Amino acid sequence: MIIRRAAPSDVDSLRRIHNASIRRLCSAHYTPEQIHDWIRAIKPEGYLKAMEAYEFMLAVETYIEGFCILNTEKAQVTALYVAPQSARKGIGRTLIREAELLAGENGLCELNLKATLNAVEFYERVGFLRREALSFLLPSGTGLMCISMTKSLDIG
Numbered sequence: 513m514i515i516r517r518a519a520p521s522d523v524d525s526l527r528r529i530h531n532a533s534i535r536r537l538c539s540a541h542y543t544p545e546q547i548h549d550w551i552r553a554i555k556p557e558g559y560l561k562a563m564e565a566y567e568f569m570l571a572v573e574t575y576i577e578g579f580c581i582l583n584t585e586k587a588q589v590t591a592l593y594v595a596p597q598s599a600r601k602g603i604g605r606t607l608i609r610e611a612e613l614l615a616g617e618n619g620l621c622e623l624n625l626k627a628t629l630n631a632v633e634f635y636e637r638v639g640f641l642r643r644e645a646l647s648f649l650l651p652s653g654t655g656l657m658c659i660s661m662t663k664s665l666d667i668g
């Protein structure tokens with residue numbers, strides 16, 4: 513598996529993985545309406561903007577297996593999604609490690625994120641600590657319950 517930067521030609525594959533990941537890996541923790549509105553909020557231009565503004569990394573084997581977006585200005589991991597058929601194979605951990613390396617190169621000493629409920633245990637496994645519960649508002653006005661989490665990069 514390699515880690516590489518996302519390019520505009522990846523948008524269709526990203527959209528497919530993103531949709532499938534939400535449907536298959538998140539639906540036990542949210543209602544069908546929340547999942548529907550979450551997927552509806554995903555726009556191709558959103559990926560292109562993120563490629564310009566943020567660190568947008570892909571994990572690629574034969575196909576794209578997962579992606580991670582790091583906003584270095586906010587020291588925030590704004591997205592991490594693994595294709596459902598590639599889950600539990602260490603791809604999420606590899607992408608987070610990459611985000612931590614990039615954060616370190618950018619002089620950051622802590623990362624923060626808003627974890628969807630299905631992902632909280634994963635983030636704890638890779639060293640993040642729970643902070644507080646909050647509602648992430650989708651463009652439709654639907655809220656997604658999340659947990660804010662942080663990881664100090666000094667302690668590895």
Ligand SMILES: CC(C)(COP(=O)(O)OP(=O)(O)OC[C@H]1O[C@@H](n2cnc3c(N)ncnc32)[C@H](O)[C@@H]1OP(=O)(O)O)[C@@H](O)C(=O)NCCC(=O)NCCS
Pocket residue numbers: 533534537538591592593594595598599600601602603604605606626627628630631633634635637638
């Ligand atoms: C959360 C997600 C990124 C994890 O990616 P992954 O590639 O499956 O995770 P990994 O295989 O790297 O797992 C790393 C560790 O976390 C554990 N883990 C992964 N998913 C877990 C889960 N849902 N519940 C409990 N533990 C989990 C693994 O067992 C592994 O444990 P280990 O330390 O014993 O080896 C993936 O499930 C996903 O894309 N979910 C849907 C999208 C999402 O919720 N993204 C986060 C939005 S904030």
